[in-house]
Amino acid sequence: MEVGKTTANDFASLIKADLAALANDAGNLANSAVMPAAPVSNQVLPAGFSFTQSMKDALGSVNAEDSAAGIRMADVDSGKSDDLVGAMLASQQANLSFSMLMQVRNKVMGAVDELIKLPV
Incomplete structure (x- = not known):
């Protein structure tokens, strides 16, 4: 019985250490200077461009x-x-806009999932 408890405690401490390391790496990544991605088709993004603000808009x-x-x-x-x-056209336009927004959200979430899976 004691062997099972020791193993469970060891796993718990390893998981906590991994989570602490991930949190530390995430903090370091957030503080490091990130180069912006190259603009698509030579478009220059405005100086105050914010993805968060674009999504809110x-x-x-x-x-x-x-x-x-x-x-x-x-x-x-x-x-x-x-x-x-x-009225029907406005309703369909709103429906299409919502569908497009959901597709963008799904793509962003898929990209975040892929980033999380990358080895450090």
């Missing part, structure tokens, strides 16, 4: 499109508007 845009489509559909439902085609 995209999310806000998709949310605004969804809200506008919801308002247009509610107006058609309540009889305030007779533009059913415009």
Whole structure:
């Protein structure tokens, strides 16, 4: 019985040491200077470019499109508007925008998973 406990404790301490090393490496990576990736097709990114801000802007845009489509559909439902085609087009555009955002999210998460799998 004591052998099993010792092995479990050893594994636990090894896992804790590995997690501490990973946290240390992540901290070092965050503090190190990272060269930006080469722009695609010779496009120059603005000096204040932020991926996080770009994603927030995209999310806000998709949310605004969804809200506008919801308002247009509610107006058609309540009889305030007779533009059913415009409401349906706005709804489809919002749906496509959301689908595109989800595809981008999935690609980013896949890239993060690949980065995590890279050997240090």
